[in-house]
Amino acid sequence: MPATFSMLFFTVIPVLTFLPAFTILPVQRHKVEFNQVISMATTSVSKIKTTRPAKPEYLPESDGKPMAETDTHRKQMIALLDSLEEYFRADPDVYVTGNIFLYLPRDEDAGERQSVSPDIFVVRSIKKKERRIYDMEVEKKAPDVVIELTSRSTRFEDLGNKRAIYAELGVREYFIFDPLKEIFPEQLRGFRLQEGAYLPIDAQPLRSEVLGLDLVVEEGVLRLYDPENGERLRTHAEAEAARRVAETRAARETEARRQAEAELARLREELARLRNKSK
Helix, strand or coil: CHHHHHHHHHHHEEEEHHHHHHHHHHHHHHHHHHHHHHHHHHHHHHHCCCCCCCCCCCCCCCCCCCCCCCHHHHHHHHHHHHHHHCCCCCCCEEEEEECCCCEEECCCCCCCCCCCCCEEEEECCCCCCCCCEEEHHCCCCCCCCEEEECCCHHHHHHHHHHHEEEEHCCEEEEEECCCCCCCCCCCEEEEEEEEEEEEECCCCCCEEEECEEEEEECCCCCEECCCCCEEECCHHHHHHHHHHHHHHHHHHHHHHHHHHHHHHHHHHHHHHHCCCCCC
């Protein structure tokens, strides 16, 4: 081997031998660091939870069942609702309604929200406004009085399940009326909540302490009376008719008074004229 080539060979080989240590290793290190960054980024992204706006809870407003068992039940229900609405018409903090779903507070063990549909119920100390349902979780208050119009097909529900639910909710008074006299000979029963249980109201007539009204059965029809004046509560139509009669009477009295005053003025003028004439 020529000396020049030998010297070149022994000079280049050590360089080639040590070159990878200075070139390849840094690349591997950067590769490891890059992989670590990618791994950290992937982990961070995986920890990010996608938040979606919660869907509003759907609470049905109807079950497709008829409003009342019979025409008698329907007419009685409408008359009672109408009378109570008219009686509390001027009070903005009394809500009267009936035959709408009353949704109970959420029970995690029950799954779907449970509901009942009282025939008539009244809530005090709550804003009077139109509602499609009555949601206990929204209103934060149970009804104060419930009236159910019972029948053969609903008596076990009215005296059993509903009675237990209303007591648990804290409904202060519960009345059950039998329009067709199929269940109770007396047709009407009332209960008042005491220490979490309903006790019968024995007084006659049955008086609602919450409403300040007497519940009286007349010729098979449930009527509401104001004990302060002894007058029966009017329906909206009856109250409007009474107001019109009163307005007409007041207008007639005003006109009669005007005519009397005009006649008196005429007589005074005539008397003055005669006096002046006689002088």
